[in-house]
Amino acid sequence: MDLIVLAIRVKDLLPGMFVSSLDRPWLETPYPIQGFMIRSGKDTARLQEYCDFVYVDILKSRANSIPQHLLLKNDNPENPSEAAQIYQLTQQARIPYEKTTSRTEELKAADEHFKQVKMAFKTLLSDAENDDQLNLPVLKKAITPMVKSIVRNPDAFIWLAHLKKLDQYSYHHAVSCAVWAVAFGRHLGLPEDQLNSLATGCFLFDIGKTKLPPALLRSTKRLTAEEFETVKEHVLFGLDMVKQTKGIKTAVIDMIRTHHERHNGSGYPLGISKDQIPLFGRIAGIVDAYDAITSHRPYCEPMPAYQAIEALYQWRGVDFQMELVEQFIQVVGIYPVGSIVELSDGSVGVVINQNEHYRLRPHVMVLLDEKKQFLEEFYEVDLREGLDDEESPNLTIAKGLPPGAYDLDSSQYFF
Known part of the structure; x- marks a missing residue:
């Protein structure tokens, strides 16, 4: 494989080099999260206040900005380039999605797809509440155009998810989590069939809450320890429902089972940790937490989106996998849509x-x-x-x- 990212000591940086990664997390520095061009010696001097070495993207750097002797060196530290990090997370080739429509162009189609998704999820909730088999074909029919819209340009659906505060938290939360999960999966370069599975899992991972006491879900007070144990049961209730539904993929079932598991093993219901949690479960945990803390809930006010990003960053390596959190922040931005x-x-x-x-x-x-x-x-x-x-x-x-x-x-x- 041709070398495209080169580790270089900060003191050796030259104008025209494009810095794509640092030797420390981006949020611990004032620099833009997806890289910057070195323009003068002032940039190098300032960067030395934060880093010893950085990673330079050869393809994004200006022609002839990297001396030949540096290109021939092959004694770099472990390369944490974005491409390498994403491959370590997904264990598959990354699909390089590009935006093919503008946000304005995509909004009209996305608005109609958004309405279809909302109606499909209402049908799903009605099925669950009435102990009917979940109507998966209706959900899949609505999810497919939503995923294609997000693949073309995620900005439109992300804006609509922020714009349309649905009449119940359960509706808003399911749709928003699905949008964020698909946008995240797109960033990771997952194929469309997996993006569809991510969306399906987000619409289903809280379906078991239909079996909990409504008063408990509407409570404006913090839950007691006993009440929280009751709420935890929604995972098993949901699993029982989806296992009786034809056409549910194993990856979706695993996502439902593990969306409350945590990186350090403190989650539920299994208490598993790290790579024991499948990728879809790890993604679900992050989008579930992010949307919850930025939404109006019966017992608390929403956190500003930029503060929620800071919170996720603090939880990296504890509740959520560090590398996955850093990639999610690249999707939502430091100041997310709606901020x-x-x-x-x-x-x-x-x-x-x-x-x-x-x-x-x-x-x-x-x-x-x-x-x-x-x-x-x-x-x-x-x-x-x-x-x-x-x-x-x-x-x-x-x-x-x-x-x-x-x-x-x-x-x-x-x-």
Whole structure:
């Protein structure tokens, strides 16, 4: 295999080299999560404050920026390139998905698919509540176009999942988890049949909660130890239901069984850990936790999305596999879709989609001016623009804001 990533000491970096990985987690530094170009000696000096060596992507670096003697060296430290890390996670060749439509183009189709998915899940819940066999064909029919939409451009469905606060938490949570899981699987390069299985698992992993006391699910207080033991039973209830359903894949059943297992063995119902948890179960655990803490629940208010990312980062290597958390953060961004942010010029807007290689520089719809007054016309800004112009000051995100800041509700806006 040709060498495409080269480990280089920071002191040896030259302008034009593209840094694709660090010798420490990205979130422990101020650098963009998916790499940056070295432009001058100032960049190298600053980088030395954080790292001893970094990984340079040969293909993304400028031509002739890497001296021949470095290209011939083969005594690199263990290569943690993104491609290698993802292969270690999935154990299969990565499909290099590309966006084939714009977010605006995809929104119309995604909106209709979103409605179909919601109706299919309502049918599923009705089946479960009435002890009928789960109507898997209806769910599969709705999931297939949803997955294809996310493959074309995940931004549209991610925005709709944020926008459409469904009438019950169970609906919203299932749809959002499915969207995040498919977007995550797409990032990992999984084939479409596996993306369909991920979505199916997310719609089914909490189906056993239909057998729990409704008052327990609606409780506005923290659960007692005894109540929590009762809630844990939803996993086994769900497994009993899906095992009686024709056409359920083993990977989906395993995902339902293990979505509450944790990396350190503290989860349930089996208490297994690390690689004992199948990949789909590990993915489900992350998306389940992320969506739960960023959603309105009966007993607590949602956490701002950017704080939820920080929380996941703190839980890496404890509740969730470190490498998988780092890859998930690359999917959602440091400021996920729907985040309300203040820009460096004082204006305020909402993140509407990500730049895949510049997660600190998403697309933002600006709603308020620098005096925090509503604009007569909203406008979209791509924070990636102008980044290559060293002479031009770049607009950046100054800080994330909590949900409802300046009386804004980003779920009310359809862009």
